[in-house]
Amino acid sequence: MMIRLQAHTQPGAGRAPVLAVVCILFAPLTLSAQTAAPAAPTAAPAASPESSATAALPAFEVVSIKPDKSSSMMSRVMFTADGISVSGMPLHMLLREAFNTSDSQLLDEPGWVNNDRFDIEAKVAPEDVPKLKALKPTDRWAMLVPVFEDRFALKFHHESKDLTQYILVIAKGGLKMKEATQGDTYANGLKTPDGKAGGAGMMRVEPGELVGQALPLASLVRFLSFQFHSPVLDKTGLTGKYDMDLKWTPDETEAAMMRPPGGAPADAGNPAPPPAAGPSVFTALEEQLGLKLEAHKEPGDAVVIDHLEQPSPN
DSSP, X not given: OEEEEEXXXXXXXXXXXXXXXXXXXXXXXXXXXOOOOOOOOOSSOOOOHHHHHHHTSOOEEEEEEEEOOOSOOEEEEEEETTEEEEEEEEHHHHHHHHTXXXXXGEESOOGGGGTOEEEEEEEEOGGGHHHHHTSOHHHHHHTHHXXXXXXXXXXXXXXXXEEEEEEEEEOTTOOOSEEOOTTOOOTTSOBOTTSSBOOTTEEEEETTEEEEEEEEHHHHHHHHHHHHTSOEEEOSOOOSEXXXXXEOOXXXXXXXXXXXXXXXXXXXXXXSOOOSSSOOHHHHIIIXXXXXXXXXXXXXXXXXXXXXXXXXXX
């Protein structure tokens, strides 16, 4: 799996990076999983859900973390056969993926996490490579939580917070996506970085367009959570894999518009008004894919950052 991102930070302290260009190439192992729910409070300290979950995962044996010195705003993430390779990624994005949350579910981060970018190389021991191969992407990301606890002195806790959560459902007009044909090689479709046909499980996202080949809904849902900085829950009931070509009119204020001002909830069923010209992503989803987003304000799990430091030396 390879993810290539380009992001910029809007002015203002504490503002999360706004995704300007996203190019995501998912290997066929693209799957999703929900993180465990927070443990109920007890008289004795309870292990965090990540502590319980990561205890069963292989640990990285070798980890290198360095400040990114490049002037490029491109970020790259690759899941390798024995670990993960990250270039130029802000710590905020890494924490978001490690906890499998949206931007609005990460609280009390220091401002530098949005600006300081890091290069990370992490590998498991040779005997753990077969275990790594069998893991879902969300589990691979979760393996970074102990790394952040060790190298960034990360301390955190979970708490419930009222969140605007977007629900993805099938629109009244019915589904308009094409279910992927089993065994389709996509000879004329998306290409890998070396120019070869990418096959099933690939997705490319650019400003105003998302193209996917044989993708599960989880890939689209994760992209939408990036766009809206809020949880997006799949309530479509769709379990297949689909070919997608979604086009909308991008706007410089789109990211700010998608997040309700002051954290106020958007109107249910109408998360945001369309831009002045062309379809918004909300309209495009309904007209082109047959999917609809509905916004609800309800309690959800948030990760509160209690302590975080610049990384310790290698």
